[in-house]
Amino acid sequence: MKKRVASPIVLLGSRLLSPYIMLFGLYVIFHGHYSPGGGFQGGTLLAASLLLIRISSGRRISRIQFSDYLTTPLAVIGVLIYFGTGLTALLAGGYFLDYGQLPIPGLDAPDLRYWGILIIELGIGLTVMAVLVSIFDDMIRGED
Template sequence: MRRQEESPIILLGSRLLSPYIMLFGLYVIFFGHYSPGGGFQGGTLLAASILLIRLSGGRRVSRLQIQEFATTPLAVTGVIIYFLTGLAAMATGGYFLDYEQLPFLTMEPAYMRYWGILIIEVGIGLAVMAILVMIYDNMVKGEDYA
C-alpha cells in the first residue's frame, strides 16, 4: 500500500460523520426486531464507523479507538452472549433460543420474546462489528500506512 499524506479535511469530515453512523448502527440493532435491520446490519454499521476513522486517520488515529488485541475478546463476547441465551432456555426445559423459557426473565411471554431477541441482537452486533474490524486489521498488518 502506498503511503499517503494526511488530509485534515478528510479526517475532520470522517470524525464528524462517524458518531452518526455509530448511532444509527445502535438504532438498527435495538429496533431490528420491529423494523428492517438487526444485529448483523447494525454490527456492520458500527464497523463501518470505526473503519472510516481508520482509513482516513491511519495508524496514529486508529490507536485511539479499539485496539487490535481487543477485537478477538469482543467477538468472543458477542458469540458467548448468543449461545448463553440459547443454553439458558435449554436449561429450563425449552428449545435452543426459546425465549419464553429464559430463566432470568419473568414477565409476559410477549415481553420475554422482546428482551430475548434484543439480547441476541446485541450479541450478534458485537460479534459482527469486532470480526469486520479484525478482518481489516489483518489485511493491513505489516503495511506502511500513515
C-alpha cells in the same frame, strides 16, 4: 502501497461522520426486532464507522478509538451472549433460543421474547463489528 498524505479535511469529515454512523448502527440493532435490520446490519454499520476512522487517520490514531487487541475478546463475548441465551432457555426446559422459557422473573412470554431477541441482536452486532474490524486489521498488517 503509496505513501499516504493525511488530509485535514478528510480527517475532520470522518471524525464528524463516525459518531452518527455509530448511533445509527445502535438504532438498527435495538430496533431490529420491530423493523428490517438487526444485529448483522447494525454490527456492519458500527464496523464501518470504526473503519472510516482507521482509513482516514491511520492505525496509530485509530487505536485510541478502538484498540487492535479488543477485536477477538469482543467477538468471543458476542458469541457467548448468543449461545448463552440459547443454552439458558434450553436449561430452563425449552428449546434452544426459545425466548419464552428464559428464567427472567416478573415477565410474561411476550416480554421474554422481546428481551431475548434484543439480547441475541446485541451479541450478533458485537460479533459482526469485532470480526469485520479484525479482518481489516489483518489485511493491512505490515503496511504502516
